[in-house]
Amino acid sequence: MSDSLSTLQxxxxxxxxxxxxxGAALAHRAAAAGMKVVLADIAVERIEQVAADIQAAGGTALAVPTDVSAAESLDALADAAWDTFGGVTLLVNNxxxxxxxxxxxxxxxTWDRALGVNINGVVHGVRAFAPRMIAAGRPAFIANTSSVGGLGIMPVQTPYIMAKHAVLAFSECLRMEMDLKKAPISVSVILPGPVRTRIFEDSQGSADPVSQYHQQVMEDMLAANGISSEQAxxxxLPQIAAGDFxxxxxxxxxxQYAAARAQTLLDLQPPALAPELAASLLKV
Ligand SMILES: NC(=O)c1ccc[n+]([C@@H]2O[C@H](COP(=O)([O-])OP(=O)(O)OC[C@H]3O[C@@H](n4cnc5c(N)ncnc54)[C@H](O)[C@@H]3O)[C@@H](O)[C@H]2O)c1
Structure with missing residues (x-):
C-alpha cells in the first residue's frame, strides 16, 4: 500500500x-485500502450489488439510496454515515x-437535472458533511469530481461543461475557506480524462442529429482512448490521500488542457471549434 493510502486505513x-x-471503482479501491465504505447512488440495485461485492471480498460497505440533486437526501446520507460508522474520513462528490x-x-x-446533479449535488454534499467533519477535528478529505472538461469548452455539452467549470471554481474557493478556518480538511478536485464508463450511454438530452453524432463520437472516443475505471x-485515491489539490x-x-485554456485567456481569443471537431460536427 502506498504511504498516502495508509492514512486512509x-x-x-x-x-x-x-x-x-x-465511483464504484473508487469504492472498491477504498475498501481494499482498509476503509469502510458508504455507497450513495440513485441506482439502488447497483449500489446494493457493489456493497455485496465489497462484503464478499471481506470489506465493510453500506448502500444508501441517494439523489444528490436533493439537499435532504444528502442530509440523510450524512446521518446514515455518522449513525452507522460514527464519522467520515473521505467524501467524494463523484x-x-x-x-x-x-x-x-x-x-x-433537462437543465435542472443537469445542474442539479453536477453542481448542486457537490454543494449539497459539502453542506451536509463539512460541518461534522470540521467539528470532529480530525484530518479528513473532500474530493469533488470535475473533469478535464472543466478546463476546456465544448459545444452541445454546454450544461456539463459549465457545471464542471463550476465544480472546479467551487473546489478552489472551498480549499481556501478550509485554510481560513484552519480546518484539517484537505480539499481536492478530480479532473478525469477519458474513462470507459456508461456516462455517455446514460446521457440525457435532445435528439438533434448534431448532438446524436457528437454522443456517438464521445462514446467511441471513450471506448478507444479511455482507461478502465479501476485504473482511474x-x-x-493516492493523490487525494496525499492532499493534492x-x-x-x-x-x-x-x-495540456490547462495550457490551452490559459493561452486562450491570455490571448483573449474568441471561442472556436478545434479544426478536427469542426470537420466532423459541421458535416452533420
Ligand atoms: N468517464 C469519463 O470519461 C469522465 C471524464 C471526466 C469526468 N468524469 C466524471 O466522473 C464522475 C463519474 O462518472 P462515470 O464516468 O463513472 O459515470 P457513470 O455513469 O458510470 O456513473 C455515474 C453514477 O452517478 C449516478 N447518478 C446519476 N445521477 C445521480 C443522482 N441524482 N444522485 C446520485 N447518483 C446519481 C449514476 O446512477 C451512476 O451510477 C462524473 O462526475 C463524471 O462527470 C467522467
Whole structure:
C-alpha cells in the first residue's frame, strides 16, 4: 500500500455515484485500502450489488439510496454515515451525468437535472458533511469530481461543461475557506480524462442529429482512448490521500488542457471549434 493510502486505513469513505464507473471503482479501491465504505447512488440495485461485492471480498460497505440533486437526501446520507460508522474520513462528490444538445433546445427539466446533479449535488454534499467533519477535528478529505472538461469548452455539452467549470471554481474557493478556518480538511478536485464508463450511454438530452453524432463520437472516443475505471481509481485515491489539490487520471493531459485554456485567456481569443471537431460536427 502506498504511504498516502495508509492514512486512509480504518477510516470511512462516502462516495456518491458509486453504483457505476469511477465511483464504484473508487469504492472498491477504498475498501481494499482498509476503509469502510458508504455507497450513495440513485441506482439502488447497483449500489446494493457493489456493497455485496465489497462484503464478499471481506470489506465493510453500506448502500444508501441517494439523489444528490436533493439537499435532504444528502442530509440523510450524512446521518446514515455518522449513525452507522460514527464519522467520515473521505467524501467524494463523484455523481455526475452527461447532457447533450443545443443550449436553447434543452427543456427546463433537462437543465435542472443537469445542474442539479453536477453542481448542486457537490454543494449539497459539502453542506451536509463539512460541518461534522470540521467539528470532529480530525484530518479528513473532500474530493469533488470535475473533469478535464472543466478546463476546456465544448459545444452541445454546454450544461456539463459549465457545471464542471463550476465544480472546479467551487473546489478552489472551498480549499481556501478550509485554510481560513484552519480546518484539517484537505480539499481536492478530480479532473478525469477519458474513462470507459456508461456516462455517455446514460446521457440525457435532445435528439438533434448534431448532438446524436457528437454522443456517438464521445462514446467511441471513450471506448478507444479511455482507461478502465479501476485504473482511474488506482491513480485518483493516492493523490487525494496525499492532499493534492489537482487530482488527475493523466497529469500530462491535465497540463495540456490547462495550457490551452490559459493561452486562450491570455490571448483573449474568441471561442472556436478545434479544426478536427469542426470537420466532423459541421458535416452533420
Ligand atoms: N468517464 C469519463 O470519461 C469522465 C471524464 C471526466 C469526468 N468524469 C466524471 O466522473 C464522475 C463519474 O462518472 P462515470 O464516468 O463513472 O459515470 P457513470 O455513469 O458510470 O456513473 C455515474 C453514477 O452517478 C449516478 N447518478 C446519476 N445521477 C445521480 C443522482 N441524482 N444522485 C446520485 N447518483 C446519481 C449514476 O446512477 C451512476 O451510477 C462524473 O462526475 C463524471 O462527470 C467522467
Amino acid at each position: 480504518g477510516g470511512v469513505a462516502v462516495i456518491t455515484g458509486s453504483g457505476s464507473g469511477i 455523481a455526475g451525468i452527461e447532457t447533450l444538445g443545443f443550449a436553447w433546445e434543452l427543456s427546463t427539466e 481509481a488506482e491513480r485518483i 489537482w487530482v488527475s487520471t493523466d497529469k500530462e493531459m491535465t497540463r
